[in-house]
Amino acid sequence: MSTILVTGGGGFLGSHLCDVLLEANCDDTVICMDNFFTGCKSNISHLIDNPRFELIRHDITDPFNVEANQIYNLACPASPAHYQRSPINTIQTNVLGMTNALNVAAKTGARILQASTSEVYGDPEVHPQPEGYFGNVNPIGVRACYDEGKRCAETLCYDYKRDMDCDIRVARIFNTYGTRMQPDDGRAVSNFIVQALCGNNITVYGDGSQTRSFCYVSDLIDGLVKLMNSEYSDTPVNLGNPEEFTILQLAELIIELVDPSLSVTFEALPGDDPTQRRPDITLADSILSWKPTVRLTDGIVKTIDYFRKII
Numbered sequence: 001m002s003t004i005l006v007t008g009g010g011g012f013l014g015s016h017l018c019d020v021l022l023e024a025n026c027d028d029t030v031i032c033m034d035n036f037f038t039g040c041k042s043n044i045s046h047l048i049d050n051p052r053f054e055l056i057r058h059d060i061t062d063p064f065n066v067e068a069n070q071i072y073n074l075a076c077p078a079s080p081a082h083y084q085r086s087p088i089n090t091i092q093t094n095v096l097g098m099t100n101a102l103n104v105a106a107k108t109g110a111r112i113l114q115a116s117t118s119e120v121y122g123d124p125e126v127h128p129q130p131e132g133y134f135g136n137v138n139p140i141g142v143r144a145c146y147d148e149g150k151r152c153a154e155t156l157c158y159d160y161k162r163d164m165d166c167d168i169r170v171a172r173i174f175n176t177y178g179t180r181m182q183p184d185d186g187r188a189v190s191n192f193i194v195q196a197l198c199g200n201n202i203t204v205y206g207d208g209s210q211t212r213s214f215c216y217v218s219d220l221i222d223g224l225v226k227l228m229n230s231e232y233s234d235t236p237v238n239l240g241n242p243e244e245f246t247i248l249q250l251a252e253l254i255i256e257l258v259d260p261s262l263s264v265t266f267e268a269l270p271g272d273d274p275t276q277r278r279p280d281i282t283l284a285d286s287i288l289s290w291k292p293t294v295r296l297t298d299g300i301v302k303t304i305d306y307f308r309k310i311i
């Protein structure tokens with residue numbers, strides 16, 4: 001019988017994680033902590049009557065106390081549009097929030113998993129990106145509140161491991177998409193699908209030659225739970241789908257699936273937008289036997305079906 005805290009549990013990934021944890025073990029209690037900055041109560045409304053689910057409205061930049069066996073720290077806006085809207089709050093969520101979560105872990109002995117990101121690699125000069133690559137991040141650019149915040153959060157995890165014997169896990173998550181993304185989230189997958197379903201042209205930033213590797217949410221959550229329950233904590237672990245696509249290819253796929261009469265409108269590329277990104281998942285494969293199974297087209301079809309119902 002375990003108690004599992006999920007910070008950011010009202011968000012896109014966090015709500016799927018709460019579902020999976022509640023289904024996996026009928027003795028476990030799941031506590032969702034969220035300030036609903038980008039999350040949404042409708043993501044977890046189906047869990048509210050579950051006696052093994054608890055919701056705490058709290059901003060993790062303020063200290064908290066929770067007795068838990070495991071902590072998944074997912075609280076942080078993930079979409080560039082959202083984190084750039086509130087950069088100081090974003091870096092504080094990463095640094096103060098991580099410190100508060102690690103203090104709870106140090107005090108209670110809970111194992112804690114940090115949801116880090118491929119953004120720690122910045123605009124990578126090594127491709128694909130292995131965990132040993134230190135990255136290429138602009139420390140004062142518009143993405144720095146997120147990238148440097150997540151880098152500092154990783155540093156805190158390893159300092160708490162060395163100094164306080166904290167039982168930490170760090171997942172570096174690459175672009176993940178799927179049901180429960182908010183229609184106004186601002187990320188490429190949700191923007192493109194919502195635009196297409198509304199009969200609008202697709203806004204591609206730059207010339208669309210920048211690449212990303214998109215992982216479907218069910219695969220990612222499976223990797224997170226496996227990492228939490230593994231004994232590996234020596235380094236962060238990349239979790240993502242190694243199939244790489246240009247953003248223009250993503251736009252064309254969504255146009256083909258929703259309405260082939262639509263076209264692409266090219267807009268200015270935002271500052272410090274990474275030119276390429278693809279995970280090397282050799283480590284996750286060897287220590288977790290984890291590999292994504294959902295192909296891009298299948299995941300995009302599921303996500304289109306979801307948005308068709310909610311918009």
Ligand code: NAD
Pocket residue numbers: 007008009010011012013014033034035036037038039040058059060061073074075076077078079093097115116117118172173174175176177
């Ligand atoms: P999301 O924005 O849907 O979820 C983040 C959740 O954290 C939201 O519910 C939000 O309200 C909550 N939150 C934000 N600041 C908070 C604070 N100060 N206190 C309490 N709650 C707060 O984003 P997501 O895609 O579900 O991402 C979840 C986590 O995974 C984030 O930490 C993100 O950095 C990380 N991640 C996600 C991706 C991805 O592609 N989805 C990639 C890399 C890393």
Ligand code: UDP
Pocket residue numbers: 079080081175186187188189191192203204205206210212247269270273274
């Ligand atoms: N992007 C785009 N149009 C949009 C939203 C995003 O062309 O409407 C681009 C964005 O510039 C980036 C890529 O798609 O190159 C992925 O953006 P997203 O915000 O999904 O994730 P991130 O940049 O954090 O990888």
